[in-house]
Amino acid sequence: MISIQAVDSPKRLKQFIELPFRLYADDPLWIAPLRSDMKRLLSPRHNPFFREAEIEHFLAVDAQGQVQGRISVSIHAAYNERFGDEHVFFGFFEVAPDPAVARALFEAVGNWARARGKSRLLGPYSYTSTQDAALLLENIDGRAPTLLQTYNPLWYADTLKQLGFELAFTFSTYGVTAEQYRVRRKASRSDRVMPGSQFSVRTATRADLRDNLDEVRCLFNSAFAENYEVAPISAASFKFQIDSVKTFIDLEGIKLIELEGRAVAFFLILPDLNQILDKLKGSLGLFDLFKLGRYKRSVDGAVIALIGADPTVQGSGLGRLIGDEIGRYAEPRFGRLDTMWIDDRNPSSYVLARNLGMRRTKRYGVFGLDLVETSL
Known part of the structure; x- marks a missing residue:
């Protein structure tokens, strides 16, 4: 059984921040962000983007009370004004290798979006298209990410496809x-x-x-x-x-x-x-x-x-x-x-x-x- 919880307390915010540290504990290519930077980024008091977008965060918790996944959802008014009012972004996406976790997270995100009259889910964007963006599809050079490059297990893309997502477009990095x-x-x-x-x-x-x-x-x-x-x-x-x-x-x-x-x-x-x-x-x-x-x-x-x-x-x-x-x-x-x-x-x-x-x-x-x- 997977339950979905909104991040509405300091305890849950800490769980949201700490999840990748556990999931990537044995991955030598993952670069840990500073926890203090993450707290500022996720803080409505410190991050002015919260005044430009409607934002929510969710955790996926198993029957033993352990967090198995996380996700954010955001509606960026300036983006929708330019590209269409139907868009909702998801981001900060991290999950354990259990399809039920990802499905539960996206069910919550989908319900949140529909309740606000939105019909198109796009991402990952954390929180918008000029911030951390996209899933890693190919690690061609086999190196750890540099500053401003995101990182994730390659199977994340297959997880999204199994849920009905389609590849909208691709980015590349060069060195x-x-x-x-x-x-x-x-x-x-x-x-x-x-x-x-x-x-x-x-x-x-x-x-x-x-x-x-x-x-x-x-x-x-x-x-x-x-x-x-x-x-x-x-x-x-x-x-x-x-x-x-x-x-x-x-x-x-x-x-x-x-x-x-x-x-x-x-x-x-x-x-x-x-x-x-x-x-x-x-x-x-x-x-x-x-x-x-x-x-x-x-x-x-x-x-x-x-x-x-x-x-x-x-x-x-x-x-x-x-x-x-x-x-x-x-x-x-x-x-x-x-x-x-x-x-x-x-x-x-x-x-x-x-x-x-x-x-x-x-x-x-x-x-x-x-x-x-x-x-x-």
Whole structure:
């Protein structure tokens, strides 16, 4: 017997956070998040996204009182305004290998969604499409995830398919070593960009950081205004996300590319903080605080966390310039560079990865379910 419980108390919130630590205890590729970060992320008081969406969390509990699964469900008004009012997201999905657990969780999610007049379930998105997204389908390089890459057992996808979900679309991540990039860079032709137009590249300033990189946020929203699945990021939610990594931001890793004084493209590169999280195992102890400087210096990988270009200048050769600037920053500082997810329907981003000499490292999927046609 599996019972479903709403996460409505500190005890259940702790169970929600702790479940992956038990499920992945013997998996060397899983990177534990900091429990303190998870508490802030799941807190309506701390996370401003709770003011932008309707959110609920559920636990699946067996007859012995042990938690066997968890899930979130959310309705993001800004996403539905852009893509249709029928959508509900599920996320933070983790289950023990028992089909009854997943079925019970999705029955609860389906009932919650129908009660609010929604008919399309999509995910995993935790809590929306610009946050942790998608199920791992193929771990092509066999490596642990980098920062901003999700991780799960590969059988999760089969579990969803058995419940009637269909693969809606796929993402991929890409990576390159510094040595591989050096070989590629010799063939760079980024100086041959838009003859007659003058691009300039500037590094973000401390003032930009104090303003929570709002120029980057606005450019991101503009760049992705016509793209699949991306809803605009509010200033409050963007600040919340930036604040979580602000200590580790190197301003040299944030570039704005301007044309005639107007920002038309940007990228944000972060150190692969998963290399630090792997040492912390979910908790930041007193001795870890003393070691934090050494941990930071030991990080030899970086992740392209955000990237975007105004659609009006895409196809002009700007991608080569962006790729060259990314390489110029990352090559002398890091032994490896990875991307977060890139929509497989977005050829311009794939071309940028290819121009950097990157190879596909992982493949992810987002799944959809029509609640009108299912009995869940």
